[in-house]
Amino acid sequence: MDLQQIGLRHPAAELVRDIQNNRTGIPRRTFVAEGLFENNIVLETGVVVETFLWCPEAAYSDEAKKRAAQLVARARRSYQISTKTLERLAERPNPDGLISIAQLPDWGPDTIGFGDDALVLVTDALEIPGNLGTLIRTLDACGADCLVMTNRRTRMTHPKVLRSSQGMSIKVPSFEFEKAEEAIAWLNAERFTVYIADTDKSTNYRRCDYRGRTALVVGSERYGVSQPWYDANFKRIGIPMLGSADSLNVSVSASVLLYEARAQKDRW
Known part of the structure; x- marks a missing residue:
């Protein structure tokens, strides 16, 4: 994957830090997914992926590389980051080189069907x-x-x-x-x-x-x-x-x- 390399001062990296630090002004229902487990759920549920950040040097498995390709295909924009940038952005250790900025589904009282035994x-x-x-x-x-x-x-x-x-x-x-x-x-x-x-x-x-x-x-x-x-x-x-x-x-x-x-x- 030939992706543009970005650093900590890029707006995408700054948004990750803003979300991780729970700052104000974050786009509605926007969250950060790190690592294989969370990004597998992102892919499984089909939520909107705004930005994907990929650090190939930090990938610990073939599955991470496979998921990275799928996330690049799904995301509206994708970038490559260094291991040093990944360490500054990630909250969890060893996130398999995968960080996504995604949006929670926009549920509401009229979008969920309730059975008689809800x-x-x-x-x-x-x-x-x-x-x-x-x-x-x-x-x-x-x-x-x-x-x-x-x-x-x-x-x-x-x-x-x-x-x-x-x-x-x-x-x-x-x-x-x-x-x-x-x-x-x-x-x-x-x-x-x-x-x-x-x-x-x-x-x-x-x-x-x-x-x-x-x-x-x-x-x-x-x-x-x-x-x-x-x-x-x-x-x-x-x-x-x-x-x-x-x-x-x-x-x-x-x-x-x-x-x-x-x-x-x-x-x-």
Whole structure:
């Protein structure tokens, strides 16, 4: 492949650094994929690849060279970079010489079809990217339909979301409502039974009926679920706390609830 060689001052390299450092002004839904695993998902899902950066000296396998050719064919523009430039751009060690700038699919409430037994997770004002990525990984693992975000505090394209989700943020549908009230109206219109995760005045999560369309709402790591969700009079469900701690990490709590819902729906 005969590609133009670029360095760190090229706009494409600067955009990679801006995305990796979570700076403002990044194009909407734009993320960076590094290495074979993430770029295999990029190729598999067919997302738009804006720019591909290739470092042949850092390729550790024939598969990396094969994927590089496929990415050059898919990308709107492609460049070659040196190993030194790669080291400055990549966050993960040994990224097989592959860095792509791509776009997440533009999902929305009208683009996803929900069956009669749909399972949805709602995150309200979640702040920590690693927690969000872990939740997305769990959504994929338990076969949930999508992620709905309200009062969003972190970008879906944050590098830590992609890493902690093991690339599943590219595959699991997600969309957001600016206000909780908008999400509540949508869930009611779509006939979802909504449960708020809360240890206070709650029903044991094992005693709830998750059949039919189910939405589970988890809140901010610091402040929990915002008031509009309680004003809607949805049922509260909780996980018993048997020690001294009064709550679990939000990603752990959501995982327990999601798998209980899936177990009931599939009659495990």
